[in-house]
Amino acid sequence: MNKQSQRDGVLFVVSAPSGAGKTSLCRELIDNVQDLSQSISFATREIRAGEQDGVDYHFIDEPAFRDMISDHKLAEWAEVHGNLYGTSITTLKQAALDGVDLLLDIDCQGAAQLRKNYHQGVFIFILPPDMQVLEQRLRDRGTNSAADIQRRLKNAHGEIKQAAWYDYLVVNDTFAAARDKLTAIISAERCKAQRNKFLLNQFHSQEF
Ligand code: 5GP
Numbered sequence: 001m002n003k004q005s006q007r008d009g010v011l012f013v014v015s016a017p018s019g020a021g022k023t024s025l026c027r028e029l030i031d032n033v034q035d036l037s038q039s040i041s042f043a044t045r046e047i048r049a050g051e052q053d054g055v056d057y058h059f060i061d062e063p064a065f066r067d068m069i070s071d072h073k074l075a076e077w078a079e080v081h082g083n084l085y086g087t088s089i090t091t092l093k094q095a096a097l098d099g100v101d102l103l104l105d106i107d108c109q110g111a112a113q114l115r116k117n118y119h120q121g122v123f124i125f126i127l128p129p130d131m132q133v134l135e136q137r138l139r140d141r142g143t144n145s146a147a148d149i150q151r152r153l154k155n156a157h158g159e160i161k162q163a164a165w166y167d168y169l170v171v172n173d174t175f176a177a178a179r180d181k182l183t184a185i186i187s188a189e190r191c192k193a194q195r196n197k198f199l200l201n202q203f204h205s206q207e208f
Contacts, residue, residue, distance in 0.1 A: 006099075006198050007099070007190075007195045007196050007198065008096065008099060008120075008195060009095050009096055009098070009099045009100045009101050009102065010101045010102075010120070010121075010122060010189055010190065010195070011092070011095075011101075011102050011104060011114070011118060011120065011121040011122065012036070012101065012102065012103045012104065012121075012122050012124065012185075012186060012189070013104045013106060013111050013114055013115075013121050013122065013123045013124065014026055014103065014104065014105050014106075014124045014125075014126065014182075015106060015107055015108050015111045015123075015124075015125050015126070015159070015162075015163075015166070016125060016126035016127070016159075016172075017128070017134065017152070017155065017156030017159045017160060018081075018138070018152040018155070018156065019128065019134050019135075019137045019138040019141070019152060019156070020126045020127065020128045020134065020137075020156075020172055021126065021128075021137070021172040021175065021178065022105060022126050023105065024175065025126060025172065025175070025178055025179060025182060026038070026103055026105045028175075028179050029103060029179070029182055029183065029186070030103060032183075033183060033186055035100070035101055036101050036102075036103055036186065037095070037100050037101070037102055037103070038102075038103050038105075039087055039091055039092075039095070039102045039103065039104045039105075040054065040055070040056075040057060040058060040091065041057055041058070041085050041086060041087055041104075041105075041106065042057065042058045042060055042065060042068065042074070042084075042085070042086050042087075042088060043057040043058070043059055043060070043083060043084070043085045043086075044059075044060060044061060044062045044065050044083050044084040044085075045057075045059075045083035045085075047059050057085075062084060065077075065084045065086065068086065068088070069086075072089075073088055073089055073090070074086040074087065074088060074089065075087045075088065075089045075091075075092050075113070075114060075117065075118070076106065076109075076110040076111075076113035076114050076117075077110065077113075078106075078107050078109035078110045078113075080107045080109075085106070085107070085110070086110070087104060087106065087110065087114075092118070101186075101190070107159075108159050108162040111123055111162075111166075112162070112165075115165070122167055122168070122185070122189050123165075123166040123167045123168070124166060124167065124168045124169075124170060124182065124185060125162075125163040125166040125168070125169050125170070126170050126171075126172050126178065127160065127163065127169055127170065127171045127172065128156075128171075128172060129171055129172070129173045131153065131156070131157075134153065134156060135149065135153055138152055138153070168185050170182055170185070
């Protein structure tokens with residue numbers, strides 16, 4: 001049960017093509033939305049400057065990751081840009097036990113696996129305003145080669161096709177507007193009657 005409201009925790013699953021602004025938006029939500037925790041994934045990629053093991057990801061090598069797959073320890077996993085990423089079942093179970101709302105920043109393949117297995121999740125897809133803006137944002141980063149940008153744009157077309165089955169589409173035209181929409185989605189989902197039936201108990205027990 002959720003510590004604040006006695007309701008069950010909610011899984012907020014966020015996906016987007018590379019360059020759509022998902023990482024910054026998710027960071028903003030974690031910093032500013034109360035009672036929302038980041039799910040920390042397992043990843044086989046190299047740790048980047050400024051990242052911390054156990055904070056940004058649990059960084060492990062590929063054999064250890066493959067062991068987690070064969071031991072059925074992952075709720076979902078996928079290969080993204082040549083590296084393996086996954087969410088552990090323990091992370092989701094612990095959040096459910098503690099009633100914690102979790103934010104999962106994961107790719108479409110992993111989101112589809114969770115959609116199949118965890119029906120109560122809320123699935124949000126962040127879109128760029130259009131493909132030209134996406135390309136420009138990837139160029140402006142200054143960290144991706146021309147070939148890498150083309151690969152990411154090609155992948156983006158495939159990912160955006162997946163967006164149709166998500167519960168919400170949020171266009172990241174301006175950061176503030178996208179942040180406000182995401183915050184509103186989280187608030188509305190938290191108020192859903194089916195998650196908050198406990199609120200009615202006191203009224204049912206009163207006689208008038
Ligand atoms: P990065 O290496 O830039 O942090 O992340 C690369 C991509 O991997 C992002 O699209 C991110 O959403 C995705 N990703 C991160 N963690 C997970 C995870 O646990 N599962 C899946 N399926 N994708 C993930």
